[in-house]
Amino acid sequence: MAGVAVVATVAALPTTAFAQDLTSGTLSGKVSTSGGSAAAGATVTIVSQNSGYTATATTDADGKFTLSQIPVGTYNVDITGADGSKVSTSALVTLGSVSSYNFETADATTTVVVRGRARRNLDFDRTTTGQVIDVQAVASRVPLGRNIEAIADLTPGITINDVFGPPSISGASPAENIYYVNGMNVTNFRNFLGGTTIPFDFYEQVEVKTGGYMAEFGRSTGGAFISTTRSGSNTFKGGLSVYYTPSGLAEQSRQVGADLNETDPADDTYFQGRTDFEQKEATAWLSGPIVKDHVYFFAFYNPRDFTVDSALTYGDGSGVYTESVERADPFWGGKFDFVLNPEHRLEVTYFSDDQSAITHHFDEGDPVDKFVTASSGGVTQVAKYTGKFTDWFTLSALYGKSTYNQTTKSFVDDDPAVFLNGAVVRGNTAILVESGEDSRENFRIDGDFYFNLAGRHHLKIGMDEEILTANANSRYSGDTYYRYFNAGSALCGGAGSVQCVRARQYFNVGEFEVNNKSWYIQDSWYITDRLNLSLGVRNDTFINKNAAGESFLESKDQLAPRIGVSYDLFGDKKTKLNAFYGRYYLPIAGNTNIRLAGGELFTQKVYQWTTRDANTLVPTLGPLVSEATFSNGQIPDAETLVSQNLEPQYQDEFILGAERRLDSGWNVGLTYTYRTLGAVMEDVDLYHVENDLCEYIGINDTDCGNGTFGGSGYVLLNPGSDLVVKLSEDFGTTWGGKTVTVPNSVLGLPEAERTYQSLVFTFDRPWDGKWSLGGSVTLSEAKGNIEGGVKSDNGQDDTGLTQDFDEVGWTDGSYGLLPNHHGFNFKAYGTYAINEQFRIGYNASLISPRKYGCIGYYPTPGDNRAVDTTLTAWYCNGKLTPRGDSFQGDWIKRVDLSLVYDLAIPVGSVQLSAEIFNIFNFQGADQYDERGEYSGSFEPRETYQTPSSYQTPRYVRLGAKYSF
Secondary structure, three states: OOEEEOOOOOOOOOOOOOOOOOEEEEEEEEOOOOOOOOOOOEEEEEOOOOOEEEEEEOOOOOOOOEEEEEEOOOEEEEEOOOHHHEEEEEEEOOOOOEEEEEEEEEEOOOOOOOOOOOOOOOOOOOOOOEEEEEEEHHOOOOOOOOOHHHHHHHOOEEEEOOOOOEEEEEOOOOOOOOOEOOOOOOOOOOOOOEEEEOOHHHHEEEEEEOOOOOOOOOOOOEEEEEEEEEOOOOOEEEEEEEEOOOHOOOOOOOEEEEEEOOHHHHOOOOEEEEEEEEEEEEEEEEEEEEEEEEEEEEEHHHHHHHEEEEEEEOOOOEEEEEEEEEEOOOEEHHHHHHHHEOEEEEEEEEEOEEEEEEEEEEEEEOOOOEEEEEEOOOOEEEEEEEEEEEOOOEEEEEEOOOOOOOEEEOOOOOOOEEEEOEEEOOOOOOOOEOEEEEEEEEEEEEEEEEEEEEEEEEEEEEEEEEEEEEEEEEEEEOOOOEEEEEOOOOOOOOOOOEEEEEEEEEEEEEEEEEEEEEEEEEEEEOOOOEEEEEEEEEEEEEEEEOOOOEEEEEEEEEEEEEEEEEEEEEOOOOOOEEEEEEEEEOOOOOOHHHHOOOOOOEEEEEEEEEOOOOOOOOOEEEEEEEEEEEOOOOOOOOHHHHHOOOOOOOEEEEEEEEEOOOOOEEEEEEEEEEHHHHHHEEEEEOOOHHHHHHHHHHHOOHHHOOOOOOOOEEEOOOOOOOOEOOOOOHHHHOOOOOOEEHHHHOOOOOOOOOOEEEEEEEEEEEEOOOOEEEEEEEEEEEEEEOOOOEEEOOOOOOOOOOOOOOOHHHOOOOOEEEOOOOOOOEEEEEEEEEEEEEEEEEEEEEOOOOOEOEEEEEOOOHHHHHHHOOOOOOEEEEEEEEOOOOEEOOOOEEEEEEEEEEEEEEOOEEEEEEEEEOOOOOOOOOEOOOEEEEEOOEEOOOOOOEEEEEEOEEEEEEEEEEEO
């Protein structure tokens, strides 16, 4: 029999495929004779270069083999033919993918034969869009920020949200993504903005999913970040690295001007800009065997010191305050791998990302540091078992738990917060004093089955459950928050009124639980060698409990189909056509429990005033102008809070794609994506339509006046749907305690809408030791009347409880191009090797402007559709000014360059690097002031259409790394 020669590639990362595991990948291949017939009975043995993990498979009658759920990384592959001839090569297994290779036998020989350069096929198991990034390899070639957002920004369909930080993926808000580390969901479940992150040098691989993902993955209507950490091996390895971003080599940000219009309008212009920016970071790591071939360790330590200084000054040069934000807590952690035998292994991960951001605040002329400490992070522990019981069955099980600190405190927490002249000048500058801790407990089990039945099948079945607990204790600094307003403002009573002060009080204490469960079935079915059909379904259950431990919201049997098909157009594994349809559900954020279903007390009173204390700035209160109770401190009846026909947020997605591998080694692709939001949960203030509701139901005026819908007038519902809610006992003996249905025609709310469509062209020339180039061009449109869980227009991060549908009048003009819309997005990155020691890296992007409207006050409060005291309506100067229809921001351009020098030394190697970010110092404004007027007076705001922040200016990062 002939020996075996390899024609498989290891130069680039195989793209995502069906066997989408959270911590591992799959290696598959086909062994053929030189004449093209199947080479049955060949033995394939793989040995990990990273961890020493080994596995063996035998080719079937068709010459095929599969090794599933194996650790990611590079493997030595030894293939022994039935006649005893051997061949050796290497293969790369990437996270969540089927890395597929062809192996071809050569003429009979007793020596090892490796024919030509390694080459791989396209992956026909996948319909997922996105990419897998080998972090350590890419970071040594391309200039990147040392965080997961920078890694993700290489991926098509992603834009970084400049308001909240986490990225917007395929038109979704930044609060719709999910984050995994070594199989553990580490998403911030309070508001879904980001998740637990680990240091850059601890990452092994990161998979970024932007769409088309299978039934194994859920709880996201945006995208998914799935990462693995580095592991130990049979070889002792270690390293040290230092990275320094000096303030002396950083350019200054452009100043941001803003008009205060508070109590002293004659002195009402200030400028705010970055004055200093410095980062110091080091890493130390050590790995190796504890028991050769069986137990490995990887230990990691990351001290860091990040500082940002800023100042706020008036236009005449006088100061208001200076701030310095410091983060200096180290990250530490590690991973143990227990390989019981080649078929059974256990991975244990433990790390701490406890950190504090200390904001030092100095008012002009006051030497006292009014510092605020915001504590976050915690401890994460993950254990995962994987066992291969037969050639056709593999089982994995995971248990994990984590904690996350949610505390903001300062030494002036007992002083009332006072907002004056555009800043918080007394009390805790964060305004809210918060203490608490979130915890997560996660269980999951997955089984992989392989069999033949009218074709080849890879069937995956699994379930998971997470128990999430949020402990919250929140109040305003000094128990009261004062904010001053000018005479004549609507809040003070309108034209002719005197100056006033708003006094708010807020208290909320409790423990809240969220329970999310799911099961899924997914089959990857090769009907023929050229046609693959992926059929899956996911079922999610979301249960949210109030402060009394009672369920106030249960969403069960949320069935989400996932269907994909891929076709080998010419049968040569070089041209692929694919299509996908899927539905995704988003859980209910823990913030909803805290705000809606806790014993929250939230009141507001507006007073006239004439004098105030010179030191505390607390006013002497005069006559009461108005008062309001937003929540009364009682835990409301669960059935009165939520419409009984409520659906969780879901989204439908359709994808068509084509990909071609050229003989020159280039990969090109074209993908069309369409997403439409099916439902959204939002709180609605029924106060303005209360009389209409009572009239429709038949409640008399007296009982209507005594009763209140929902929690202090607010009910959680799907905008555009009917309201089905239980009435409180305050509605009297006739209607109290009864459940009523009110059609949306009475409520008058529009249906929530959001659509996204994109056409993405991708190109990739893999690294061959000399040069590489990858990138994409995205043409897209994101349009609707709601961004998603959060609201970039005003920075509101109350996920699921934004102002969007609070009042009917505020929805006027809300349909338009959304904050995350960027019609054009170009990305290119790569490397060029000058010689064996020097490399140049590059990373560039060009993003089209964001579109803006004009946000003002609702002009006709007498029609009972909205109040005129909140700056949130799409009206300015009494006229409708729709979302995204008034002006546009700047084109955002960026070019980053790096120079890397590699030096081999007798023991180990040294790498020196210099990276220049935004080398041309582009200063595009990435945010503009969209507020068009002052409080209800229709007076134009001077800062409307002026920048409120600019892109990060040029800065330099220097690095030195030693490894052995």
